[in-house]
Amino acid sequence: MRVFVTGASGWIGSAVVTELLGTGHQVLGLARSDAAADRVAALGAEVRRGDLDDLDGLRAAAAAADAVVHLGYNHDFSRMAEAAQTDRAVIDAVAGVLAGTGKPFTIASGVLGVVEGRPATEEDVPEAGGHPRMVNAKAVLDHAAHGVRTSVVRFAPTVHGDGDHGFVAVLTGIAREKGVAAYIGDGANRWSGVHVKDAAVVVRHAIEDAPAGTVLHAVAEEVTTREIATAIGDGLGLPVESIPAGLAMEHFGWMGRFFGADLPVSNAITRERYGWKPTHPTLLEDLAAGHYFRG
Known part of the structure; x- marks a missing residue:
């Protein structure tokens, strides 16, 4: 598959790009700066210049891809609301382009705040009104009803x-x-x-194998x-x-x-469904x- 990856030059993104290229996929990586572009190119991926605010550019890249992995996010804790709004706009833009295609679209999320008092499972859905990023993840899963093979990878902290x-x-x-x-x-x-290389394998399983509207846990x-x-x-x-x-x-x-x-956090479903084994x-x-x- 030709996979469009946002956040391709980041810590997790670089590992995901390497994993995808190493398993026969082609990768187009989003890069907003010269330094990021150089990192993406050095991994062996094609570079798409732009940022998360360039919604038209993201739509065009998503339309030309066979799958989309959205890892880019602004982790400035002083601007959490603004970051979540940007993230939601990206999600809606990409999902709109992919509607009716059945193409895979996976995003990154986290395990903090999913449930309290017991291990969180892949089947747990956070309560409404929780962390904005959790709300965005729920929105991604809801796009499965519109013909997009959506999935969410929840990463360990x-x-x-x-x-x-x-x-x-x-x-x-x-x-x-x-x-x-x-x-x-x-x-x-x-x-x-979770080790970053093991986490990258979970992302690959998400686009290759995950049914629409499902959650995977990159927690080892x-x-x-x-x-x-x-x-x-x-x-x-x-x-x-x-x-x-x-x-x-x-x-x-x-x-x-x-x-x-x-x-x-439980990872039982991710292990059993996809044969994932951290190594x-x-x-x-x-x-x-x-x-x-x-x-």
């Missing part, structure tokens, strides 16, 4: 590997700054992860936040300590809200390898 600059890198930076690798309370809350493992803090402490040679919940925001800043969450290092193995402690 930590998509790890050598080069990751996400949540674990932020936690490492906080530990360096504070002189202590901390967790919140007893640190028993569960945090999920669960670890406790205490285990993560201990691994960071070991890697940096710092003490590991508990922070009371009431002081989490003071110690971790905005990260405290996320690191204090309990995020149990790359776990989060704790990546931490032990020292990727996050350079410099």
